[in-house]
Amino acid sequence: MFSKRGADYDRAGRESALRIVWVYPDLLSTYGDQGNLLILAHRARARGLAVQPLQVRSPDRLPEQADIYLLGGGEDGPQALAAQRLNADGALHRASAAGSVIFAVCAGYQLLGRSFFAKGERHPGLDLLDLHSDRGPSRAVGELAGPVDPRLSLPTLTGFENHGGRTHLGPEVNPLARVTAGVGNDGATEGAFRGAVLGTYAHGPALARNPALADLLLCWATGAGQLAPLDETWTDRLRADRLATLPGG
Template sequence: MSTEALRIVWIFPDLLSTYGDRGNLLILARRAAMRGIPVETYSVRSDQPMPSTADIYLIGGGEDGPQALAAQRLINDGGLHRAVNQGAAVLAICAGYQLFGHSFFAKGAKCPGLGLLDLHSDRGETRAVGEIRGDIDPRLGLPPLSGFENHGGRTHLGPGVAPLARVTAGIGNDGQTEGAWHGKILGTYSHGPALARNPAIADLLLRWATGADSLSPVDDTWPDKLRAERLAAAGA
């Protein structure tokens, strides 16, 4: 890995890539490149060691079995813990979000998580499926969250994290809050290619990773049209 380029790791696409999760890697790389930031991307499979020196880590959604397997391998490997301790930025989606907490449920059993976010997840009575919309924590200075959620879990936040957003349509963690953040780690139930509808979150991750206070504006005509359409469709 060269030292100048921004290094982005996609964690375990062989296990956690059920809903177009590749999109987040593509979008981050594109938005960095449009700002003239050189990027190197790495797709790290579950049978490979997890590098600890990258700048941004992405982890996606998946079924119960692969989720439990991914958590176990990340705990055993330790590379991701070292990366987070060194200040790496993280976007964790859906199953990947759950496994960042202390514990989660998969195939009816309670599984240990990475403990990198102060939260735990269990099963809801119903599956949360549909458009989701929320007002993001004002401290992050971002426009409303727009997404599509599809999960059976409910997530309970501890004092060591803040909700990413207050839900205005959809379920999220529990019908009130959605996602969580702490330091440079963002977790969300807005699944799959969440950054397609939320380019401002992509830019936040890029700012965290580069230390830049601001990034030059890019043409977001189509993402803006998509956001307007989906925020209206969520009906909040």
């Protein structure tokens, strides 16, 4: 059901490194967003995959040939600027059309949609996900959790959200999860995905608490059916600890 790319090969026929791009860390990096890059690289290397992490600042052109693109959170001004530059650059659209994985959190998630609000104005998004965002009645700050769409075969999503937006999904995307704690998109659903493009309001290093989601992104990027299991002692304890703090947890 998802577009999968086989691993790329260099001229000598060797499998080349997994290329993970952190998009515009100068604009989209509010709070620990670097974590998603570090976690994906760590988990890929633990499986013996070579990784080529890349940070591309906003004045520079994005490469079109990367395997995974990561978008972080950002304040209003930088978010609007990032959307403008990504639309002008066009590389992310071409990469996505070619099957590259995009994982976005918070402001980065909003700008993947058709439009979003920043500094009191509506801005055109990248239109890579069928959704739009506006301002909510209050800021959503706190733990965010809920069961993930069963088709993704992932355990409960857990994260921390901090945003003033509300996101309305169109018919072409699926919600990532149903909300049992926190607000997410609108208090009922959280995040969205379509093909290999996935966004969430679980902000910052969302993959730290959701290692299975990290592995899913790696599977999409490499075309692997499954990855060798890793020691999850500490991630399991962290997840259990966080989920236990929730009402009814």
